[in-house]
Structure formats: structure tokens, C-alpha cells
Amino acid sequence: MTPKRVDVRVSGLGGQGAVLVGEILGRAAVYDEKYVVQTQSYGAEARGSAARSEVIISDKEIGFPKVRKCDILVAMSQDALNKHLDDLKENGILLVDKNKVRDVPKVKAKVFSIPATEIAETASKSRIYVNTIMLGALTKITGVVSEEAAKEAIVDTVPKETIETNLESFGRGFEFVGSGD
Amino acid sequence: MTPKRVDVRVSGLGGQGAVLVGEILGRAAVYDEKYVVQTQSYGAEARGSAARSEVIISDKEIGFPKVRKCDILVAMSQDALNKHLDDLKENGILLVDKNKVRDVPKVKAKVFSIPATEIAETASKSRIYVNTIMLGALTKITGVVSEEAAKEAIVDTVPKETIETNLESFGRGFEFVGSGD
Numbered sequence: 001m002t003p004k005r006v007d008v009r010v011s012g013l014g015g016q017g018a019v020l021v022g023e024i025l026g027r028a029a030v031y032d033e034k035y036v037v038q039t040q041s042y043g044a045e046a047r048g049s050a051a052r053s054e055v056i057i058s059d060k061e062i063g064f065p066k067v068r069k070c071d072i073l074v075a076m077s078q079d080a081l082n083k084h085l086d087d088l089k090e091n092g093i094l095l096v097d098k099n100k101v102r103d104v105p106k107v108k109a110k111v112f113s114i115p116a117t118e119i120a121e122t123a124s125k126s127r128i129y130v131n132t133i134m135l136g137a138l139t140k141i142t143g144v145v146s147e148e149a150a151k152e153a154i155v156d157t158v159p160k161e162t163i164e165t166n167l168e169s170f171g172r173g174f175e176f177v178g179s180g181d
Numbered sequence: 182m183t184p185k186r187v188d189v190r191v192s193g194l195g196g197q198g199a200v201l202v203g204e205i206l207g208r209a210a211v212y213d214e215k216y217v218v219q220t221q222s223y224g225a226e227a228r229g230s231a232a233r234s235e236v237i238i239s240d241k242e243i244g245f246p247k248v249r250k251c252d253i254l255v256a257m258s259q260d261a262l263n264k265h266l267d268d269l270k271e272n273g274i275l276l277v278d279k280n281k282v283r284d285v286p287k288v289k290a291k292v293f294s295i296p297a298t299e300i301a302e303t304a305s306k307s308r309i310y311v312n313t314i315m316l317g318a319l320t321k322i323t324g325v326v327s328e329e330a331a332k333e334a335i336v337d338t339v340p341k342e343t344i345e346t347n348l349e350s351f352g353r354g355f356e357f358v359g360s361g362d
Contacts, residue, residue, distance in 0.1 A: 026223060036223040041243065042207060043216035062222065 005058040006144050007068060010134075011084050012076030012097075014051045017131030020157070021074070022053025024135060028145035028153035029057040037062045052080070057144055072142055073109075074134055075101055076116070095138055097130060112141055112177070119172050129169035132158075136173025147174065186239040187325050188249060191315075192265050193257030193278075195232045198312030201338070202255070203234025205316060209326040209334035210238040218243045233261070238325055253323055254290075255315055256282055257297070276319055278311060293322055293358070300353050310350035313339075317354025328355065 008025060012018040019040045026038040040053040054070070056062055069089040075081035076097045085107065088094060094109045099117035116133040120126060132154065139150045151167060158166045189206060193199040200221045207219040221234040235251070237243055250270040256262035257278045266288065269275060275290045280298035297314040301307060313335065320331045332348060339347045 030223045037220060038223065039218060039220040041216070041218045042211045043214075043242070 004060065005056065005062070006072065006142075007070040008055045008057070008072040008074070008138075008142075008144060009052060009070040009084060009087065010054070010074040010076075011052040011080035012074075012131075013080070016051065016076045017128070018051040018074075018076065018080075019053045021131045021135050022055050024132075024150065024153045024157050025055045025057075025138075025145060027157060028149040029055065031149035031152055032146050034058060034145075035061050052084070072138070072144065074138060076130060076134065078102060093142055095134060095141065097134065112137065114173065114176060116173065119176065120169065123172055124165055124169055126165075128162075129165060132166045132169040133173035133176075136170040136175075137177050138173075139170075140174045140177040185241065186237065186243070187253065187323075188251040189236045189238070189253040189255070189319075189323075189325060190233060190251040190265060190268065191235075191255040191257075192233040192261035193255075193312075194261070197232065197257045198309070199232045199255075199257065199261075200234045202312045202316050202319075203236050205313075205331065205334045205338050206236045206238075206319075206326060208338060209330040210236065212330035212333055213327050215239060215326075216242050233265070253319070253325065255319060257311060257315065259283065274323055276315060276322065278315065293318065295354065295357060297354065300357065301350065304353055305346055305350055307346075309343075310346060313347045313350040314354035314357075317351040317356075318358050319354075320351075321355045321358040 010018045010021045022038055022040055026036045029036045035058045037056040069087050071089055072093045073084055073088045074095045077100050081101050088109055090108045092109045094111045096113050097116040098113040099115050104111055114137045116130045119133050120129045139147055154166050155163055191199045191202045203219055203221055207217045210217045216239045218237040250268050252270055253274045254265055254269045255276045258281050262282050269290055271289045273290050275292045277294050278297040279294040280296055285292055295318045297311045300314050301310045320326060320328055335347050336344055
């Protein structure tokens, strides 16, 4: 899958790492030699509110970002899903954390439900890895960035002492999707 | 000056640090307890083309960024000015690097022309500090972030070995504006 331009939105609660996922994704796309426009909001998270980031990945130079519907939406909380679902294109791709999003309204979208919190707590003993698990699933499902570039971007983005566990978590998300769920 | 919401666009050639200025500015605004939405483009710079970043600073939570005209435009090259000038609001603030932008069209804006490249080459012996010189001038002129927060954000953003020179450069830009030009 190599579309001309893909808009990805990652949303969640503050602290879940939506901004970090956007950063890694943006960096990975640059490694893949794409053009990238990356938007992130700060401030709200510190107040325990919603966090989000958006990454536009394109084969061509991107004009200053227009507001448009996204092709891919990652929702790591119910509130995030409720807030952003209207902005997902018809037949777009929706990834949710199954453990956090209980109620997915009927939509014309390909919905992937990943038990990211459960995987993080069981395998990595910490919820902080939910974001790289979702990133692994996203990479496998959408191919919007290459696996190699995503891993390289993780190494270059996360704190050194968490690289190994983040790469493992990425792998768990990536493999989960292939497991027939 | 404490407006409700200010849109700042920083533009220049790849390598001039437009993205870095946006990052520092965004971080400084968070330190000032504002809400921030920060957008940056990657990819184009690596190809020697234009680079830009946009920072929206607000007292209130910001909806996902709408495309609108900016209140403040920083142009570090003639091409950047030509490309973005139409997006500056009437009576907005325009900062240009005097050594790089020879031709400022007549516009309804407050224009500040800072010899940033000259200051960088003379005082810091390197052009790479043009960006923090412009940031210093921007901070003094607009007050969009506090001087303290800007300095703190520089310390927390730039490579350790360049902190001192970046802080000095910020100070030079800040003081230049007060020098009666």
C-alpha cells in the first residue's frame, strides 16, 4: 500500500503517549524518505485532559496542512474515540485499545480492536508501553511506514533505558495482528 | 500583551532552524502555562527546500488547528517571505532577517528587520545561531512567551554543548530590538 497521502490521527488520554506515537511515526516516515507534517498539542495533557497528534505522510511535498478527515484513527480511550470518530473518513481504518474502548459505534470503517493495555500489563508489566504496542499494530495493518523505519525511529526517539522494552512492545503489537484476531 | 490566541509561523530555508524555533517557542509557552498546538514539516528540508513550523499559543484549549492567517510571521529567507506573506494578518507582526530578505513588499504589518545573520557571524562566529537571535527578537517584540520561559526552553531543547551560545544569541536578539533600530 503506497498511497499518495495518508493522514493519521493518534488520540488518547494525557500520559498514554499519543504525542510520542506521532513523533515516532513522523520520524519513521522521514526515514522512509517521505514528506511529513506533524502536529501535536501540548498543555491539555498536563491538565489530565485529552492528548492527540496528527501525522500527514506523503510522497510529495505537503502544503500547509488543511483540515481534512483522517485515513487512520488510533483511539486509546473511549473519550478519544467519541471525540475524533466523526473525523475518520468513510472506509478509513480505526484502531482502538480494546481494554479502554468498550463501545465502538457502528461506522463504515475497518475496525481493529487490540487489547493493548492487557498485552502491556501482562508482557511488559507496565501500561506505559501501550503506545508502542498500538504503533506495532498500526504499522502491520496499514503499512504506512516500514517496519524497519518504525524500529529505527523508536530507537532514536524513546529514552535509552526503555528502547528494548519499547521494541519488544512494538513487536507484540505487530505480531498480534497476524495472530488471527 | 496577552491575547487569547496567537498564531506564529516561522519560515526559512532547510538548516536555518525554523523547526527548532517552533519547538523552543512551543515548549516555552507550555512553561508559561499556555495551551499549544505545534506543527512542523519534515522531509522538505533534507531536500534543501523550504522549512517551516507553526505554533498556536492560547490561554484556552485549542480545537484541532484550523487553517487561518498568522498573527506573527518570521521569515529567514526571501523565498520564505514570498511564500508566506499572504498568510500574515493585516496589522500582524513581521520579523525578517535583514541580511537574507532584501525586498519586503509594502504590507499592512509591523515590520521588524533584524540583521540576524550579521549578528550571528560577528558575535557567535557561526550562522547556526540565527534562529535563536530571531527568537530573542520575537520574544522582546511580541511578548508571546516570557523571557524566562524562552530561556528555560532553550536550555531544555538545544544540544548541551550549544546551550551557552544559544542563550547568548537569544540575548543579542532580545537586546537588539531595544537598541532603537
